[in-house]
Amino acid sequence: MKKRILWLSSAFIISSLTYAQVMTPPPSYNENQTNKLDIYRAEAERINNLVHTKLDLKFDYAKEHVLGEAWVTLKPHFYATNKVTLDAKAMLISEVALVNGATKKKLNYKYDDLQLVIDLDKEYKKDQEYTLYIKYTARPNEVKQEGSLAINDAKGVYFINAKGERPNYPTQIWTQGETESSSCWFPTIDKTNQKTSQEITLTYPDKYVSLSNGTMKSSKKNSDGTKTDYWKFDKKHAPYLFFFGIGDYAVINDKWKNINVDYYVEPEYKDVAKQIFGNTPEMIQFFSDKLNYPYPWDKYAQMTAREYVSGAMENTTASLFHDGVQQKAGQLVDENTAEYVIAHELFHHWFGDLVTAESWGNLTVNESFANYSEYLWFEYKYGKEKADEHRYNEMFGYKQGDGPTKNLVRVHYNSREDMFDGVSYNKGGIILHMLRNFLGDDAFFKGLNKYLKDNEYGKAESAQLRLALEEVSGRDLNWFFNQWYYENGHPKLTVVSDYSSAKKKVKVVVRQDASKLFEFPFAIDIVENGKTTRQQVWVPKQAETVFEFASNQKPDVVIPNADQVLLADIDDKKPVEDFIAQYKAGKGNYTTRLLAIEAMANAQATNPKAADALINALDDSFDGLRIYAIHKLDTKSKTIVDKASSKLKQLASNDPKTLVQAAALSALNDANIYDATIFEKASKSPSFSVQGASLTGILKNNPSKINDLTTNLDNEVIKGSPDLAMALVPTWIKNNQLDKAALISESAAMYEFVKFQDPEKGKIAEQAFNWIMNNDTPDATAEIAKTYSRYYPYLKEQNPQASQAIKMMAEKALQVKTNATKTIKSATIAKQVEQLQDAINKMK
Known part of the structure; x- marks a missing residue:
């Protein structure tokens, strides 16, 4: 009897305790800790879940505001709640109400410029849906959060040349949601572990076109010179993947099976749009087959953006790319430099959009796969050596700086923006290749299929990837994940x-x-x-x-x-003779031969056999290694030049790859070898790289031809050839050809570094810097400000002395440009001062 009473008492105590739950996160999760690295960066707590988001957006171009109405449907995740917290940064909130059929009931709320805390009309239980109505004004220029090296700004929505003050420059509006910037243009729960369907209505000037997630269901012209487009997206995705873009674009239509594949480019590039993006349908088919999982969305579009804050973004069904992907025919003859990033953003539509990292600390389950897709595409389309060349460069990128000190999966970091680095991307892709090699293709890709199907339209972390691969292969992978995912280095x-x-x-x-x-x-x-x-x-x-x-x-x-x-x-x-043998034995293996070429190059000055072997490598079967061998030649050595000149001339004239021709021409320039027949023939090549290298040589030997050769020269030839640009700068300055200033902006911005490498070129770069800053040069100054913003945060971590040099050059730029405002009166020069000041303000 006593035992029974004791048992009942214990049961009563335990039963009572179940109601005394601690509903706050543990102290280690507290984001107000002094040392940000002490914070445990957990998956965001889900009190309420997004269900559906409906937006009606209009735009004030003069103020650069978004005038919005939002209908947000949510439901409690598990526990009952009478409150909801939405992320909403730097907004003016006009109205918050509960929608009940055709009526609205005003709700009480608190707003601190970051979050909107709303008191609901009652307590809602698990799976009990409710819809909020919020009328607001988004003010992106008031947003305080900062970007990172990978995504250099974080205000969510960007008005480009909104007032049309820059002639011959497009007016655009576009969004960038990653990491948590969608909440700068609509109220939401801005976390990776939320998923919602969406509707967006956009009203904007009729002369433009729009793009958003999903399918355009209607487009209506209005009597006031605007039009209204209605976009609908029925499947679920994370808020950071919401997107709209508006501007003057040519829309080129393509197809994959019955799915529309569209390319939005500036009108100048409409005739080459399919040369840039045209492999997309084949990529969709290849990735669908490789994963045994058909492309899961209702369309796919790709758009370019001026002044984009990153490289590209995988907004679901509507990827956005920096405008540098737009290339002319003369550039595409050499190679499509955008191809790898096109593959990257497309593959995200499985890894990132379909299955999303549950937290930023697990970002690698998005980015490592997108990175590895670049290898997969090159391997399929161009062969293993092309893929291995790309992988080798990615490996080199990871090893630079502090990458080897960071875990792949991180629960401690200063800022979520820090996750966008060579570890999450490059190292992640490299170790996926190691996993594939260990498991074999069949098990690896079947494991990826299981991972996708198990987690589709949801979230995941690295452990779920391990479990999927283990389930398929039957092999334990803790040894691999423990040292490659949860530890650092190599x-x-x-x-x-x-x-x-x-x-x-x-x-x-x-x-x-x-x-x-x-x-x-x-x-x-x-x-x-x-x-x-x-x-x-x-x-x-x-x-x-x-x-x-x-x-x-x-x-x-x-x-x-x-x-x-x-x-x-x-x-x-091992001795260099062994590396010579390694080169011969390395047929079909890019890196094996590259390492041999490097060893031979290091010995070329003292070992005749190494020099001969290096020159023989100019005939390598893979064009990437021919270029590498050319770059490794000591063109200041008479012995090497005498041995190599005949072969260099042959490559410059006849190599089937234009980039090899250009590299050979540049080597001839460095060696002061000039053959007028070869160089003048090359100057008429359709390839911009060949034109640039040949014209550099011609002007070096015949300066008087400068006007004849450059009068109708495409600016992209000059931008792609820094040596040619340097040769032309004195003439531009003499003639005050300010329309050319942007072509030399990056070298001008970094003139101190150019001086260090080559004092004579550095002197010209500094002259260009002063010329740009003393004049009204909106495009060139904007590029210089962006250059400082792009490089400073990286160098601050990796080379503090170099970062101080950048800050010094930026401060000098601001000083000179400010002085120029005293004598130059224009609508744009004040903006240039502001851009330089903003760049300096970010140098903390």
């Missing part, structure tokens, strides 16, 4: 090999930096008499591991990381 290896003729064995010693040990599969090639044998081994978590392999004679070369899959720093201790 292996730092020293590899030495030796051959014992007595044992007839090759000994390969792999030493790891003991400060951080990894375990990993490792490919080692033993090349004997030109025949390669691959050894697959595991390197354990220990400072030194010794492997022995049978070999009948001393190998031609031992190649560590032979498949070039492992992300690592490898000090490969």
